[in-house]
Amino acid sequence: MNENHAEHCCGHHHEHAPKQSKYEVALSKYDLNISDGEVREAVKKIIAEKVHENDTPEVKKFLMGSIELTTLKTTDSDESVMAFTERVNQFDDAYPNLPHVATICVYPCFAGIVSQTLEVDGVEVACVSGSFPSSQALIEVKVAETALALKDGATEIDIVMSVGKFLSGDYESVADEISELKQVCGDRKMKVILETGCLKTAENIKKASIIAMYAGADYIKTSTGKLEPAATPEAAYVMCQAIKEYYNETGIQIGFKPAGGINSVMDALIYYTIVKEVLGEKWLTNQWLRLGTSRLANMLLSEILGEETKFF
Numbered sequence: 001m002n003e004n005h006a007e008h009c010c011g012h013h014h015e016h017a018p019k020q021s022k023y024e025v026a027l028s029k030y031d032l033n034i035s036d037g038e039v040r041e042a043v044k045k046i047i048a049e050k051v052h053e054n055d056t057p058e059v060k061k062f063l064m065g066s067i068e069l070t071t072l073k074t075t076d077s078d079e080s081v082m083a084f085t086e087r088v089n090q091f092d093d094a095y096p097n098l099p100h101v102a103t104i105c106v107y108p109c110f111a112g113i114v115s116q117t118l119e120v121d122g123v124e125v126a127c128v129s130g131s132f133p134s135s136q137a138l139i140e141v142k143v144a145e146t147a148l149a150l151k152d153g154a155t156e157i158d159i160v161m162s163v164g165k166f167l168s169g170d171y172e173s174v175a176d177e178i179s180e181l182k183q184v185c186g187d188r189k190m191k192v193i194l195e196t197g198c199l200k201t202a203e204n205i206k207k208a209s210i211i212a213m214y215a216g217a218d219y220i221k222t223s224t225g226k227l228e229p230a231a232t233p234e235a236a237y238v239m240c241q242a243i244k245e246y247y248n249e250t251g252i253q254i255g256f257k258p259a260g261g262i263n264s265v266m267d268a269l270i271y272y273t274i275v276k277e278v279l280g281e282k283w284l285t286n287q288w289l290r291l292g293t294s295r296l297a298n299m300l301l302s303e304i305l306g307e308e309t310k311f312f
Contacts, residue, residue, distance in 0.1 A: 023171045026214045027207060030245055034202045034238065043233045043274070051266075051273045057304060063268050064300045065099030066286040067293060068126060068257070069312065071106055072225070081110040085117040087312050092120045094311070098304065101297065102286045103156065107132075108149035115153025126156040126191075130181060133195075133224035135160035139177055146184045157181070158191040160224060163198050166208055175215035182216030191257055191290075192217035196235035197227050205235055209242035219255035225292065230260025233270050240278035256283065259292025265299050 020028075071084050085104055092100050104114050105126040114125045127149040131137030146157055159181050165173045182190050192212040199205050212220050220239055223230035236258050243254050256279070258271045268291055275283050283289055297312045 021172050023175050023211055023214065027171075027210055029249060030206065030210055030242070032203050032206055034206060034241075036202045036234070039202045039234050039237055043237050046237075046273060046277050047233065047270055050277055051269050054269050054273050054276065059269065059272060060265065060300050060304050061099060062284070062286075063265075063272060063291065064297070064304065065102060066289050066291050067101040067297050067300075068103035068105045068259070068290050069101045069297055070104075070225075070259075070292055070294050072128060072132075076107065076110065078110070078113050081106055081113050082117050085114050088123060089117070089119045091311060095301075098301075099286075102290055105158065105292065108145055108152070108154065111149045111152035111154040124155045124189075125153055126158055127154040128158045128160075128224075129154075130157075130159035130177075132158070132160055132193075133226040135162050136164070139180060142177070142181060143184055146181055150185065150188060154188070156189045156191065157185050158193060158221060160193045160195060161208060161212060163195050166204075166211075167198070171207075171211055175211050178212055178215035178217060189218040189255075190216065191219035191221045191255075193221045193224055193259070194235075194239070195224060195227060196222045196232070196239075197229040202234070202238045205238045206242050209239050210246060213242070213246045213252075213254050217254060219257050219290065221257040221259055221292065223258075223260035225260030228261075231258040231262060231271070233274060236271055236274050237278060240274055243283075244279055253282070253288065255288040255290065257290040257292055262291055262293040262296050265296070265303055268293075268296055268300070 088101060088104060100120050100123055103124040103126045106114055108127040108129055111125060111127050129146040129149050130142035162174050162177055178192055194208045196205050199208055209220050222235050240256060243256060247253055256275060262268055275289050298310050301311055302309045
């Protein structure tokens with residue numbers, strides 16, 4: 001997208017500011033001319049030609065270790081979240097040869113319970129923050145919620161981009177909020193949820209990915225899981241392309257997290273394969289690839305063990 005085009009598509013929201021914002025300048029460095037049809041075809045090809053070679057016990061074990069075991073229910077309580085965390089402790093004893101999950105993901109009010117109950121080294125405590133899932137709150141409220149989650153033991157924070165502002169073309173406000181929340185997080189990892197189902201087009205998903213990364217995201221994540229459609233292979237493909245181009249442009253590696261709608265082992269294998277094909281081996285560690293899901297853990301465990309297992 002050349003600069004004139006950037007100004008043309010974004011400028012009418014800022015009549016008095018013909019000077020491009022730094023985010024319009026950033027966007028102008030990337031190829032935003034992507035069609036949804038081309039993305040669909042590319043994904044279809046990857047699924048048809050590449051997924052089967054990753055359908056192995058090793059990959060399934062790796063995916064087990066990339067899961068962000070998530071409970072974000074209205075009915076969650078101190079007791080239920082404590083029991084949820086205890087299962088992660090017990091898993092480590094029951095299956096010492098399998099990788100434990102990467103993360104337990106909860107609402108901020110449970111950060112303390114999880115961090116006090118968790119006994120397994122290397123499992124992160126992630127909290128959804130910033131008025132999840134709508135992101136419709138004053139920035140002061142988002143900052144306070146994030147700071148409190150970190151104080152109570154969260155080691156990672158998942159926030160939702162202000163989707164309404166993004167769709168109105170107010171990229172500056174979207175980015176400023178992300179930056180402000182990243183400042184609160186400091187060196188703790190922050191994931192920015194794009195809610196790709198609301199963004200509709202490949203071009204929007206790519207723009208949102210780039211803005212989030214420039215503004216300070218450590219990971220970009222597809223969805224909250226609270227709206228349909230949630231994660232899709234097409235959205236994942238566009239986000240991974242954006243991560244790759246951003247890495248080539250800046251040298252900064254950003255993680256990827258599909259979340260919501262990961263309903264089968266095959267879904268997980270498809271996301272793994274897209275990451276492998278678009279981003280390469282360097283992203284195939286649970287440092288850079290996470291899967292936001294609760295139901296996948298038992299399914300993967302059942303396939304790895306060769307019998308139906310309901311552990312979590």
